[in-house]
Amino acid sequence: MSKPISDKPIVKSLVELCHLHGVEQVILSPGSRNAPLIISFTGCEKFECLSITDERSAGYFALGLARETHKPVALVCTSGTAALNYAPAVAEAYYQQIPLVVITADRPKEWIHQADGQAIEQPGIYHSFIRHECTLPLSGGHADDEWYMNRILNEAFHKCKGVHPGPIHINVPMREPLYGKTVYPDKPARKIELLTGDSRLSEEAISTLTQEITRYERVMVITGAMHHQPQLKAALDALAAQGVVILTETLSNLDGDHFIRNMDRVVATVSEDEQLFFSPDLLITLDVPVLSKMVKKIIRQRKPHLHWHFSNQTHVTDTYQSLTRLIKGDAAHILQQVAAGMEPREKRFSDTWTKRAAQAAERHEQYFEKLAWSDLKLFRLLSRTTLPRLQVHLGNSTPVRYAQLFDWQKGLTWYANRGTSGIDGCVSTAAGAAYKAERPVLLVVGDLSFFYDSNGLWNNYLPANFRIMVINNGGGGIFRFIEGPSDTEELEQFFETRHSHNARGIAETFGLDYIACRDEESFSSSLATFFEPSEKPRVMEVFTPNVENGKLLKKYFKYLNNQL
Structure with a gap:
């Protein structure tokens, strides 16, 4: 590294080992305690550094990016609750076996529980959802510190990229001053190679x-x-x-x-x-x-x-x-x-x-002969449309289930956050994938999932061919279908969380094109425009009836089973 970087030797070695173990992209969130990490990663020309303010969104963005590139992506944040915001994406990455390198800056141990700012117990915060965790030595001034850190980091990276890959957590406590820089002599870190055999049965x-x-x-x-x-x-x-x-x-x-x-x-x-x-x-x-x-x-x-x-x-x-x-x-x-x-x-x-599959397909087609405008009809029309060669991301909960019911053209690829099946990061994950994807990315997502993760649009890395289809049925539509919530008096306020919001303002805030469709005719006529080349990403918000969606889906399954 010929450019000035942080004067903390531990940080220099960490950055070099990230490169040696295949990290190419680093997602940085702003802070002060992580200043040495920001200075060193951005000062090293071997990385592409991206800045995403919201750590929860940054975590999912990194997940989508790592899934797309098949390479580990590093996340860097400041101390305190910033680190906790990575937790949902870390859990999802763990169950999807996606390699993330989660690097959290920390206060020195002696200042934890001393009423100091942004100081929490950070070691172990992701304990159940990581392949490996370690806290680096504080000083880095002794040869044994360098040797110990090198050993535990090499072990961590091997766990990150192993037979069953996944996230690792590297906690980095640092004392002030945090903004000092220096130029180090050219002495690269030591990488420990791991050779594994092909796992075959006798x-x-x-x-x-x-x-x-x-x-x-x-x-x-x-x-x-x-x-x-x-x-x-x-x-x-x-x-x-x-x-x-x-x-x-x-x-x-x-x-x-x-x-x-x-x-x-x-x-x-x-x-x-x-x-x-x-x-x-x-x-x-x-x-x-x-x-x-x-x-x-x-x-x-x-x-x-x-x-x-x-x-x-x-x-x-x-x-x-x-x-x-x-x-x-x-x-x-x-x-x-x-x-x-x-x-x-x-x-x-x-x-x-x-x-039986042929019979089900026949019944499936018959059901749509006179079906009214609804979520089901929307997916029916979309599945019968000749789509570009897309990578399609499906939001939880209803979009991923509706999509399974239809036949789609060959050549599409499909993804969803089914590791933990949460709604909280679908926009950010799709955005991360879209950033490096070789083909356009389409996210089909429900209204609550979209609003929940709208900060996934709060970055400068959305490609112009990114498309988001928001299905707005005024609430959590799945709760009108699954047994239990649909029969309770608390349905609309506490399960479905009924609302009258729309996505227009969000699209305008983040500079995206916006299209609204409120019926079958406007949806069908707008699809071609939606996928046309554009200078900015595009959001299509499709409004469907709130109460009828659940009823029609229940009738659909009864019809398949000859109960209607």
């Missing part, structure tokens, strides 16, 4: 799995939210050719011709008396979250004889309360070997699912 283990899967005709794979994985798709295609039922969701980013997509749409048609015919004897799952509550309910009620779960996590995940075999290794490679070893078999189970 021939004996593969033989055991092949024998197990051969014993059962009714075999099912359920996939949830994940990046597109060509090798996994090839393995699942091979299994599908052997009569294995492959259930996917929109967020699975798997578009095999013989997969059962829209699983909720199909499962909704299965009566209680029919569940046995649609339940697997051998269930295979991956280490990704599955959205469908309907599928989970059926399998928990009709537990399979065997359940394989592929996971490289340290904890045991037993979502369906039926786990019999935990498999660590490359799921795509292992399943490809198992499929290659299977003998030709009857496909009665997959035929049962395929026929």
Whole structure:
């Protein structure tokens, strides 16, 4: 580093190790205690430094950016509650296995609990949601301090980017003065390399799995939210050719011709008396979250004889309360070997699912013949529109569920914050992804989620091709659909949080183009304009009826099941 940077040696080493371990982007939030970090990161030409004021939004922006680039992104904030504001994004990154390097400036330990400003207990604040945490030594003036810090930081970065990546927390206590600068001699930090082998099962283990899967005709794979994985798709295609039922969701980013997509749409048609015919004897799952509550309910009620779960996590995940075999290794490679070893078999189970999927699709189409303007109709029209080659982000709670019910053109990629399934950072996450995405990003989001995270627009890094579709139905629409809240007198005020706000002012405040649609005709006619090239990002706010949405969705599922 030839430019003047912070005169604190600990900070110099931290910055250098960030670079050596693959950090390219650093999200900085303003503060004083983190001044040495700001000075050093911005003084190093090896990083792209972005400034985002709101730490909660900055955390989600970094999450979207890291998910898009597949590289660790660093977050830097001042001490006190600033660090706590990262917590929601840290938790989401943990469950999505996304590498974040969370760097929090801190007061010296002796000033904690001494009525000093911006001083809280920061070590351990993310303890349950990180891969590694450490607090750096305060002085950095002794050779042992440098050696100790180097060792713990190398360990932290290896945990951040390991077999199951995720966020790490580096707490950096610093004494004043904070703004001193110096030029250091050219002596780079020491990087400790980590070599790992390819995790493959033995021939004996593969033989055991092949024998197990051969014993059962009714075999099912359920996939949830994940990046597109060509090798996994090839393995699942091979299994599908052997009569294995492959259930996917929109967020699975798997578009095999013989997969059962829209699983909720199909499962909704299965009566209680029919569940046995649609339940697997051998269930295979991956280490990704599955959205469908309907599928989970059926399998928990009709537990399979065997359940394989592929996971490289340290904890045991037993979502369906039926786990019999935990498999660590490359799921795509292992399943490809198992499929290659299977003998030709009857496909009665997959035929049962395929026929029911066709019936569900037919009922699905019939329901929309005379459907009034609503959330469902909006998604119907959007799914039948020829869209640009988009990356689509879906907000929690209703948008991600509506999208699963429809067939979409191939070539789109789909994302949502389903690690913890919160509504609090969807705008910021999509903005972070849009900043580095190779294709335009569309965020489809509900009104409450949009208002909650509107600070996600409070930055200078929104590309002109970023599009946000806000579905404004005057409140939390999901609470008119799920059992419980919809039948309570507290629904509108405390669950749904009924409102009459709109997004126009927010769009204007942050300099975005704005379009409003209030019915089917205006929505259909505005879609082409919405996706046209523009000089600024664009918000389309679509108003739908508040009370009718929940009723129509309930009727939809009843219609699928021939109850209407």
